[in-house]
Amino acid sequence: MTDRIRDYFKALPHEEPTLVIDLDVVRQNYLGFARALPDSRIFYAVKANPAPEILSLLASLGSCFDTASLQEIRMAQAAGASAERISFGNTIKRESDIARAYQLGVRLFAFDSDAELEKLARQAPGAKVFCRILCDGEGAEWPLSRKFGCEPRMAERLMLRAAELGLDPYGVSFHVGSQQANTMAWDAALATVGQIFRRLERLGVNLRMVNLGGGFPTRYTRDVPNAERYGFAIRDALSRHFGNRLPETIIEPGRGMVGNAGMIRSEILLISRKSDAETQRWIYLDIGKFGGLAETMDEAIRYPIETPCDGAETEGAILAGPTCDSADVLYEKRPYALPVSLEIGDLLLIGATGAYTSTYSSVAFNGFQPLRTVCI
Amino acid sequence: MTDRIRDYFKALPHEEPTLVIDLDVVRQNYLGFARALPDSRIFYAVKANPAPEILSLLASLGSCFDTASLQEIRMAQAAGASAERISFGNTIKRESDIARAYQLGVRLFAFDSDAELEKLARQAPGAKVFCRILCDGEGAEWPLSRKFGCEPRMAERLMLRAAELGLDPYGVSFHVGSQQANTMAWDAALATVGQIFRRLERLGVNLRMVNLGGGFPTRYTRDVPNAERYGFAIRDALSRHFGNRLPETIIEPGRGMVGNAGMIRSEILLISRKSDAETQRWIYLDIGKFGGLAETMDEAIRYPIETPCDGAETEGAILAGPTCDSADVLYEKRPYALPVSLEIGDLLLIGATGAYTSTYSSVAFNGFQPLRTVCI
Known part of the structure; x- marks a missing residue:
């Protein structure tokens, strides 16, 4: 799969460690995700590798971008992504950066706390917001912590508050843990998210989006399931927990896109x-x-x-x-x-x-x- | 001690995290080490903080420099240090970097293996070499591993071999572990080094230098002994293990110099x-x-x-x-x-x-x- 990289190296003397990226593989990975989850929008996690060539390729393929900072937003825009294809996915943002992102046209923001919601209400009025919930990350190879996300009950209260503050209570996100080798890992989280959707609906707030996060693995020394199998398991879990009222979905592959x-x-x-x-x-x-x-x-x-x-x-x-x-x-x-x-x-x-x-x-x-x- | 830094920050709005170094404190630390160990040469471990202003100040005070790479050698020279004040202290060097360091005038090199000694013999003929021995690092707060150094018996064989290969078998180095709060940590290592000196003397190789390494702590949330107490303990240990035939000594403070x-x-x-x-x-x-x-x-x-x-x-x-x-x-x-x-x-x-x-x-x-x- 990476013979092009081997050939590239063969032709060059070694001077310092160098990372070579085969853009054909990135393209295949993108198309693999698109086929596996045809109804999901793909937001590439820029932090995984922000090389301009990767961002440009993905922008040309129609990808959206999950960004962690104002600088990453600028990189995505420089690569050709319009603002409506950008999510400011960090739950920890400097308030002035929210304001600048909003000025740049970004209208999709993550949060997991009252204080962040208040910043968003002040600096990004009317924006779509999604609340990240805690998820245990069992089965993942890269450590997850409780750093991101809040308990589901708190997420419900926050989404009600988002509506009160003039924001658009758009959805819920979670992350099953990076390098997640278990395709079933999304199921338990989706059960919780389904409950949040139904409870909020009864309170008059209609969420529309589930951000399924990243966690899609890359093959290191052990085999991992391919995108198709993840897609199957996730679509199955969505049906189980949402029936025929499927929400919009977003995925945020980083490692799985470029690893x-x-x-x-x-x-x-x-x-x-x-x-x-x-x-x-x-x-x-x-x-x-x-x-x-x-x-x-x-x-x-x-x-x-x-x-x-x-x-x-x-x-x-x-x-x-x-x-x-x-x-x-x-x-x-x-x-x-x-x-x-x-x-x-x-x-x-x-x-x-x-x-x-x-x-x-x-x-x-x-x-x-x-x-x-x-x-x- | 760092009121100058507090005042500096007060006058400036916050935009991004910034490290401010008070050069007066660096100067005090240097003079503290010089007073505590008046017979030791001080080689500042550039990796701790290579800010050009720090290197220039230390060069002007008469410091020598412990460097980890060709780039650090160049930084030390740019700060005004002549080549005889520079030690290439990394035991893992690209052979071409040894050659370049030698061209730049560096004549003092660390090693801990046969292969590195062979590189030095090829690229730095006649240079002073010192062999790093393993040391257990007990009492240190930053993890030490077995990455650097070899067993004392192997060090003896390597020093004999250094002489055979046309290098100058100059001495032995060790490291008691970073942020070492125990002033007695040098004692056990110096006992071992004393034995190496005596055994090699009987075999016709006269080592002259002991590199005492770094490990000198800085005060974080707990008190640590000052340089004077380290100096006293080290000089005491040197007397105990070398009697009145004291070797030249080198110290390599990094954290203790700028922390x-x-x-x-x-x-x-x-x-x-x-x-x-x-x-x-x-x-x-x-x-x-x-x-x-x-x-x-x-x-x-x-x-x-x-x-x-x-x-x-x-x-x-x-x-x-x-x-x-x-x-x-x-x-x-x-x-x-x-x-x-x-x-x-x-x-x-x-x-x-x-x-x-x-x-x-x-x-x-x-x-x-x-x-x-x-x-x-």
Whole structure:
């Protein structure tokens, strides 16, 4: 699927770790989501990878954009998205940023608290608002916390209040947790959302939209269900909980849109052992936790790695990054099986690195430049 | 101590989180280390904060520089440090970077493995090299791992080999762990280093230098011993393990040099609760884990925080950053006691943020700009 990336790298000498994105894969992913959930609007989660080429491609395909900040709104607009295709999806916004987003034409906003609703009422009168509810994220590989969302009963009160404040009480959102491998994860949340819809209807507020969030996985070292299977499970759950009165729906894929579209090439800087008696190899790369692979935190995400010696005998190695920071170790609790014959200077391809890499990269920790991105 | 920073902030409206460094404090810290360890050369760990104003000040005071990359070497030279005042202290170096550092005049290099020694022999003939040994880091607040260093017996073999390869077997380094609150932490390591010196002497190799590393703490919310007490404990340990044949020594303070010289001003973007029944406050700031406060990882570093309502009744709050990332929570396991009367828009001063903040900042996660630094 990413042979174009392999060919691109082959033609170039290695100077620094570089992320290459295959735009054809992004296109396929977009079309896959569109086929799997034909009645849902797709809001690409810009934070996953805001490369201008990705945003432009998705804008041309008709995608909408889920943005986390005023800067991301501007990026989406620069890529050709009109304001009605942009959601300001962060529940934590500077009030002046809400005002500026509204001036730019954005009319769709997330919130999960009284105070945020009051900011929206002041700065975005009449805008469509959706309330994020808490969701337990069971089955997800990237940690969820209680940071976003409120309890469903509070969401109901907030939606009533939204109407009173002159906002448009548009819908409810939730997030099942990133890299969610269980296609059934949406079902329990949709049951709750269905109840919220019905209770509010009885109180005279008609919600119209369910934001199904992201969580769609990318394939790392284990197989994951494809978009079609997620689409089937979600449509099934929607029918179960909404009957024939289906709401509008939104999905916000980020990782699922770009994760498998990227590969990072990295050079082995050092292979060593800690004592003459030990056989445990340490392999040090020119990229680590602070250069873009932050999602290896607690060894949460395990990237597939291709080496020039694939097929040869392997042995577990501890993989670490190049910085003078002892926390900059990628895989140690579960060493990574890599060919015994690897040598310093060998180039590795770290796969499925299209999402949550370039933007997590530190500004210049240890003087190392941030991860460079090339789109092909 | 940082009234100058408070005054600086008072005069300016808040637009984005900003780190302000008081250079007077950096100067005091440098002079404190120089007084505490008058016979040690001070190599400032550039990675802690590479702001050009800090590097220039330290260069003018006579400091040397511990660098982690070619870029940091160039920064130190741009600040006025001559090559003989620069140590290339990363044990993981690209071979071509060693060659470039050597061309720039650097003659002092760290290593901890055969392969790195071979690179140094090829690219930096005759250079002074020091071998880093493993050290358990007990008592340190920032996690140490086995990433750097080798077992002492292997270090001995490597130093013999360094001599054979035409390098100058100069000394041994270790690191007792960052934010090391125990002044005795150096003692056990120095006992080991003393043995290495004596065993190698019998084999005809005379080491001359002990690199005592960093680990000197800064004051966060708990008191820490001052430089004088570290100096006393270290000099005492040196006498105990080297008698009257004291080696040259190097220290590499980073956090201890700039940590307490910096304050970040941050705005409260949102205060909320997760349900109408809950009393637990969530306070969301305009800076978080990805904007420079990465050392709150696992709630390791607990920064002191000043608020406009200090003195009023307090209550524990969960503190979180502004990004759409559920991992971007600063303090949750141990909520932070903050005034009950705090409001959205209030400005907080996050103290002791001079080290390991601006460089840990992500490039543009969620579209947020990296942490800005101002030196006064």
